[in-house]
Amino acid sequence: MSGGRKGRAGKRPAARPGPAARPNALTDVGDPVLRVVSRAAFALVMLLTALLLWRGHNAPGGGFIAGLMTACALILHRVANGRCALNFPPLTVVPWGLALSFTTGLVPYLLGRAYLKSDYGYVSTPLTGEFEWATALLFDVGVYLIVAGSALHIAYELIDVNPRERVEDDR
Amino acid sequence: MGLMTAAVALPFLMAALCAALAGRLGRATGVLAALAFVPALLLASRTGGETLSETTRWVPDLGLNLVFRGDGFSLMFAVLIGVIGTLASLYSVTYLSDRERFGRFYPYLLAFGGSMLGLVLSDNLAALFAFWEMTSVTSFLLIGLWHTRSSARDGAVKAFLISALGGVALLAAVAMLGLAGGSAQLSQLDLDAVRASPLFVPALLLTVLAAATKSAQLPFHLWLPTAMEAPTPVSAFLHSATMVKAGVLLVAKFGLIFSVSPLWSGLLVPLGLATMVWGAWLALRQNDLKALLAYSTVSQLGLLVSLYGVADAEGRFAATTHLLNHAAFKAALFFVVGIIDHETGTRDVRRLSGLRRALPVTFVVAVLAALSMAGLPPLGGFLSKELFYETMWHQGPLFLAVAVAGGALTFAYSARLLRVFTGELSAPKVPHEAGAGLTVPAALLAGAALLMGLWPALTETLTRTAQEALAFASYGGHIRWWHGVTPALLGTLVTWALGAALVWQAPAAQRLQERLTPRWNANLSYVLILTLLNTLASRVTARTQGLALPDQLRLSLGASALIGGYAVWQAPQVLPRLGTVPLEALPVAALLVAGAVGVALSRNRLTAVVLTGLTGFGSAVSFLLMRAPDLALTQLLVETVTVILFLLVFRFLPGVRDLPRTRGRLGLDLLLSAAAAAGATLLVMASLRFLAPPISPYYLLNSYKEGGGKNVVNVILVDFRGFDTLGEITVVAVVALAVGALVRLGRPGQAPPEVDAEQLAAPAPRRKP
Numbered sequence: 048m049s050g051g052r053k054g055r056a057g058k059r060p061a062a063r064p065g066p067a068a069r070p071n072a073l074t075d076v077g078d079p080v081l082r083v084v085s086r087a088a089f090a091l092v093m094l095l096t097a098l099l100l101w102r103g104h105n106a107p108g109g110g111f112i113a114g115l116m117t118a119c120a121l122i123l124h125r126v127a128n129g130r131c132a133l134n135f136p137p138l139t140v141v142p143w144g145l146a147l148s149f150t151t152g153l154v155p156y157l158l159g160r161a162y163l164k165s166d167y168g169y170v171s172t173p174l175t176g177e178f179e180w181a182t183a184l185l186f187d188v189g190v191y192l193i194v195a196g197s198a199l200h201i202a203y204e205l206i207d208v209n210p211r212e213r214v215e216d217d218r
Numbered sequence: 219m220g221l222m223t224a225a226v227a228l229p230f231l232m233a234a235l236c237a238a239l240a241g242r243l244g245r246a247t248g249v250l251a252a253l254a255f256v257p258a259l260l261l262a263s264r265t266g267g268e269t270l271s272e273t274t275r276w277v278p279d280l281g282l283n284l285v286f287r288g289d290g291f292s293l294m295f296a297v298l299i300g301v302i303g304t305l306a307s308l309y310s311v312t313y314l315s316d317r318e319r320f321g322r323f324y325p326y327l328l329a330f331g332g333s334m335l336g337l338v339l340s341d342n343l344a345a346l347f348a349f350w351e352m353t354s355v356t357s358f359l360l361i362g363l364w365h366t367r368s369s370a371r372d373g374a375v376k377a378f379l380i381s382a383l384g385g386v387a388l389l390a391a392v393a394m395l396g397l398a399g400g401s402a403q404l405s406q407l408d409l410d411a412v413r414a415s416p417l418f419v420p421a422l423l424l425t426v427l428a429a430a431t432k433s434a435q436l437p438f439h440l441w442l443p444t445a446m447e448a449p450t451p452v453s454a455f456l457h458s459a460t461m462v463k464a465g466v467l468l469v470a471k472f473g474l475i476f477s478v479s480p481l482w483s484g485l486l487v488p489l490g491l492a493t494m495v496w497g498a499w500l501a502l503r504q505n506d507l508k509a510l511l512a513y514s515t516v517s518q519l520g521l522l523v524s525l526y527g528v529a530d531a532e533g534r535f536a537a538t539t540h541l542l543n544h545a546a547f548k549a550a551l552f553f554v555v556g557i558i559d560h561e562t563g564t565r566d567v568r569r570l571s572g573l574r575r576a577l578p579v580t581f582v583v584a585v586l587a588a589l590s591m592a593g594l595p596p597l598g599g600f601l602s603k604e605l606f607y608e609t610m611w612h613q614g615p616l617f618l619a620v621a622v623a624g625g626a627l628t629f630a631y632s633a634r635l636l637r638v639f640t641g642e643l644s645a646p647k648v649p650h651e652a653g654a655g656l657t658v659p660a661a662l663l664a665g666a667a668l669l670m671g672l673w674p675a676l677t678e679t680l681t682r683t684a685q686e687a688l689a690f691a692s693y694g695g696h697i698r699w700w701h702g703v704t705p706a707l708l709g710t711l712v713t714w715a716l717g718a719a720l721v722w723q724a725p726a727a728q729r730l731q732e733r734l735t736p737r738w739n740a741n742l743s744y745v746l747i748l749t750l751l752n753t754l755a756s757r758v759t760a761r762t763q764g765l766a767l768p769d770q771l772r773l774s775l776g777a778s779a780l781i782g783g784y785a786v787w788q789a790p791q792v793l794p795r796l797g798t799v800p801l802e803a804l805p806v807a808a809l810l811v812a813g814a815v816g817v818a819l820s821r822n823r824l825t826a827v828v829l830t831g832l833t834g835f836g837s838a839v840s841f842l843l844m845r846a847p848d849l850a851l852t853q854l855l856v857e858t859v860t861v862i863l864f865l866l867v868f869r870f871l872p873g874v875r876d877l878p879r880t881r882g883r884l885g886l887d888l889l890l891s892a893a894a895a896a897g898a899t900l901l902v903m904a905s906l907r908f909l910a911p912p913i914s915p916y917y918l919l920n921s922y923k924e925g926g927g928k929n930v931v932n933v934i935l936v937d938f939r940g941f942d943t944l945g946e947i948t949v950v951a952v953v954a955l956a957v958g959a960l961v962r963l964g965r966p967g968q969a970p971p972e973v974d975a976e977q978l979a980a981p982a983p984r985r986k987p
Contacts, residue, residue: 104927107847109935115855122862138958141951148944163940167926181926183936186943190936193947197954198859204961205866 078127085127092120100191104179110187114194121195122202137199144192151185220272221264222286222339225257225296229303229332233325240321248311251324255307258300258335265293265683271341281402287341289687291538294680295338295467298542299460302549303331305659306455312655313451313556323363327452330356334460338467341403343392350388350432353461354381360456361448373444376744380441384431388468391424395475404471413478422476425468426485433465433519435493440740443512450556453508458515458548463541466519469526470534470688477529486527487613491620493520498627502634502720503731507555507565510635511548514591517628518544521606521621528609531693536605538688539681539697543590543598546667550587551635553660554580558638560656561649567634572643576650579657581639586664590671592632593625593713598670600710601677601697607706608695615705622709622716629717630727674698772890779893786900802843809836823871827864831857848931 096116103109124132152163167181232254240247264270270288277283288296307327314323333352340346355378362374398415399407412418429435434442445457456462469486476482497517504510522544525537557580558573559565574581590599603625610617651657670677674697685691701707720727763770813832820826834857841850879887917930917938925933935943 103929103932104936105929107851107929107931109848109929109932111935112848112851112855115852115859119855119858119862138954141954145948145951148947152940152944163937163944165925165937165940179926183925183927183933183940186936186940187932190943190947193951197950200954201957202859202863202866204958205863208870208961 081127085123089120089124089132092116092123096120100187101184103187104181104183110190111194114191115198117191117195118198118202121199125203125206131203133199137196137203139196140192141196141200144189144196146189147192148186148189151182151189154182220270220286221257221260222270222272222288222296223274223284225261225300226286226332226336226339228257229254229328229335233328233332236324236328237321240319240324244320245311245314245316245318247320247324248307248314251310251328252304252307254328255300255303255331258296258331259304261288261293261300262297264288265290265297269686281342281396282344283342283402284345285341285403286336286339287403287405288339289684291470291684291687292338294538294542294683295463296335298545299331299334299338302455302459302545303327305549305553305662306451309454309553309556309656309659310449310451312653313560314449323360323449326356326359326363327455330360330456330461334464337464341405343396343402343404346404347385347389347392350428350464351382351385353456353464354378354385354432357381357445357456357461360452361445363448363452367447369444370447373441373447377441377445379748380431380438384428384438384465387424387431388428391421391428394421394424407475409475412475418476418479419481422479422481425472425476426482426489429465429468429486429523430489431465432468433462433523434516435465435489435520435523436496437740437743439493439497439513439516440744442516443509446506446508446512450508450552450559453512454549454552454556457512458552459545462515462519463522463545466522466526466537466541469523470537473526473529473534474689483527483529486529487524487617490520490522490524490527491610491617491624493517494524494624495520495620495627498624498631499731501631502627502727503735504631505567507558507567507635507638508552510567510631511551511555514628514631515548517624518548518591521624525606525609528613531690532605532612532695533609534688534690535681535685535693535695536602536609538684538690539605539677540602542677542680543602543667543670546663546670547587547590547597547599550583550660550663550667551591553656553663554584554587557652557656557660558649561652562645562647564646567638570638570645571641572639573645573649574639575643576645576648577639577652579651579661583657583660583664584636584639586668587660588632588636590664590667592629592717593710595699596668596671598667598677600671601674601699603713604701604706604710605695605697607709608701608704611705611709618705618709622713625709625713626716626720629713630720630724633717633721634724772887775890775894779890779897782897782901783893800843803840806836806840806843809833809839823868824865827861827868830864831861834860846931848929 096113099108099116100110100113101108103113121132121137155164155166156162163186165181165183165186167179167183170178170180172178232251236247236251239250243250269290270286270293272286272288274284307324310323310327314320330353333349333356336349337346337353340349358374358378361377362370364370365374394415394417395404395407395412396402398417398421399409399412401407412421431438442457442462446453448457473482494517497513497515497520501510501513501517504513518540522537522541525533525540527533555565557577558570561577562570562573564570586597590597593599593603607618607621607625610621670680678697681697682691685693810833813829813836816829816832817826820829834853838850838853838857841847841853917934921930921933921938922928925937927933927937
């Protein structure tokens with residue numbers, strides 16, 4: 048198994064060098080400059096992601112875009128630091144996202160309206176002023192989780208491949 | 219939510235609950251699972267009354283609704299499923315090994331129960347088909363439950379392939395019926411229109427095919443015996459009492475539509491009788507008790523198909539009576555075989571004898587059930603066999619003769635089954651009587667078989683609950699012990715005489731059977747067809763898909779040039795004028811073209827990827843110019859992720875090789891790329907001319923009012939076309955799984971934990987008290 052495999056599992060990877068660790072450019076911690084810059088960039092991008100997801104209903108943004116951006120940020124973090132910022136495999140959020148989107152649609156159906164019919168309303172609080180809530184946001188969060196989880200899963204799987212690893216049918 | 223909807227929905231919900239709780243509950247999950255059938259059992263209280271109808275709207279625009287229609291026959295069948303399902307769940311509690319994965323077994327079982335209930339109650343043709351397919355899928359999962367055994371895998375695949383064939387036929391049949399009859403509901407089809415339609419005969423033939431595959435009629439009977447790889451409670455539930463009767467149900471219900479054609483009974487009666495005799499003949503040859511029961515089920519299904527295939531009041535009456543009897547005695551016998559297997563560790567007739575001393579309760583149950591199967595008084599099987607002979611006599615003496623031959627063989631294999639109880643005690647391990655968890659379900663069913671025999675009036679009342687639905691209310695006959703000296707009685711006497719002779723001369727009969735074993739059988743042809751198909755598929759794939767990428771590209775570009783060119787030639791497009799090109803578009807266009815040309819010229823993968831990115835970012839800019847910030851942002855991010863993924867993949871690829879091109883091939887490639895460019899340009903220009911009024915103003919007007927959002931693109935995605943989005947994100951998730959699996963392909967993975975197949979197959983010893 049490649050050295051990167053332990054990184055993906057995520058628990059405490061740096062402390063546990065695999066027995067068959069081989070050099071893998073993307074999982075060995077490299078450039079210190081990149082590492083420092085990536086930290087700030089990571090935080091900024093994640094903040095931007097949250098903003099995009101939140102305002103998606105009324106301004107450019109939305110779950111798909113936010114999901115891709117999250118994936119980019121996490122890939123950057125992974126490449127810079129050699130380990131994943133998440134302590135769980137990204138694929139695990141995908142079924143939750145699907146379930147969230149699906150059930151968001153199911154609720155209006157069970158209430159006798161069309162499947163996925165969204166609802167929205169306005170709440171006024173003294174602190175925030177008028178504030179809109181929409182069930183579509185929940186649906187969008189599901190989209191966000193699926194897109195981010197899927198993109199990260201694919202990227203991490205590819206990072207974990209060790210080019211020098213021999214597999215069964217190699218000649 | 220009505221009771222019928224609850225009866226169908228609850229098993230599915232409980233399946234999820236069982237899957238979640240199985241880790242904590244262990245074998246007690248079965249008790250929870252049994253609760254799922256409570257609404258189905260409660261349906262028994264509605265059987266006497268009017269036809270129930272419950273509609274749950276789903277996609278009304280497409281005629282897709284969950285319509286459940288509870289006529290007498292459907293409700294009777296649903297209650298039957300509920301009874302057997304409850305008993306099978308409770309029986310499994312004691313039967314299964316401690317190491318069984320309860321979190322899989324019970325959810326599969328319940329999902330099957332829900333699908334089967336949906337199938338019998340559904341009135342909507344599309345839903346009928348969907349439930350039909352779901353029973354195939356759940357049956358596949360249950361047969362393959364012990365998938366570490368290759369025989370279980372083969373059996374599961376075989377059962378699935380054959381029932382999938384029938385499923386496709388059923389889909390076509392219900393589509394034809396819906397088109398011809400002008401309704402998506404079975405009960406509202408315009409029967410005269412259907413009968414006058416040219417689709418009538420194709421629909422009839424396809425229905426027969428579907429029923430024959432599901433109910434294991436010749437030559438599709440081969441899947442049922444191998445399906446016995448499933449645990450015994452599953453065999454009792456699915457492969458004797460319920461799922462295999464789905465085909466019978468289809469013959470019964472659709473017989474009301476198709477019976478006007480002589481083709482219907484002309485096909486089904488001989489098919490059913492042939493299956494009955496051949497199944498019984500094969501059953502007599504088996505040494506494995508479960509295989510014996512499997513072939514016996516094939517035979518009994520043939521009997522039912524022939525009776526419903528007659529499609530008159532008498533046939534339906536007799537068939538419905540036998541349907542009830544068969545469910546009782548066959549499920550009881552499966553439970554008995556399960557007990558024998560559980561207590562002795564084998565099902566081989568040759569290794570077992572004298573079990574009556576060790577298993578007295580099981581012995582009594584087995585005798586009652588087997589005598590009912592053989593058609594002996596005072597059991598229910600006798601009554602329905604009389605009705606069967608009577609019906610066949612009315613078809614003609616030849617039919618009765620064949621039926622009697624089948625009956626005699628049935629008598630003989632029932633006796634063979636009971637042989638394990640007689641003689642000196644002999645078994646691989648010393649058997650003890652099974653606990654109440656195993657004997658009570660079997661005894662209840664055998665008691666039902668006895669009761670239906672001792673109390674003909676009760677049997678008739680039960681049968682007559684289906685009389686309105688199956689149109690045999692006019693039938694004047696009654697279930698009685700004594701009908702006078704009739705041809706049916708003579709047939710019964712001949713059956714007993716022949717059967718007794720077969721039992722008495724058992725060794726001679728066995729030798730005869732061995733001599734008559736055909737060298738060719740259905741199983742061999744199944745394997746042959748499968749091998750041929752696989753070979754054909756791999757050849758076609760190798761010829762068309764195994765080419766080098768440039769060749770593949772040439773093929774697909776060439777094909778689209780031909781098709782598109784033909785379309786343009788047939789209907790020349792009037793292209794709109796381009797209008798003026800805005801000045802700021804020029805640098806973007808230059809960027810795009812530069813990127814494309816650069817990719818073609820680059821001799822290095824890294825350069826190629828970066829240049830491809832250039833075209834992507836160029837498109838993003840052009841979206842911005844057209845004031846579509848959402849699209850631009852999405853394009854930008856997709857491009858970024860794509861470049862990252864490309865780079866990750868390209869680490870492992872060898873450098874770019876220059877494929878040598880001959881001069882002719884170079885010309886061809888230039889021609890192809892010019893054609894592709896012209897085609898793409900034409901396509902874009904053609905799309906500028908709106909053929910229908912655009913729908914975008916609707917979204918602009920309504921997105922704030924209906925969806926509460928000012929970002930129209932987002933409102934379209936999450937609200938107006940939310941269902942599309944749901945489908946798309948599902949695709950994204952599946953793609954992620956597939957890519958993950960592909961990347962891992964060929965890597966040393968984790969071997970599944972070693973499971974001792976024999977240990978799993980032979981259920982664990984009973985729990986210590």
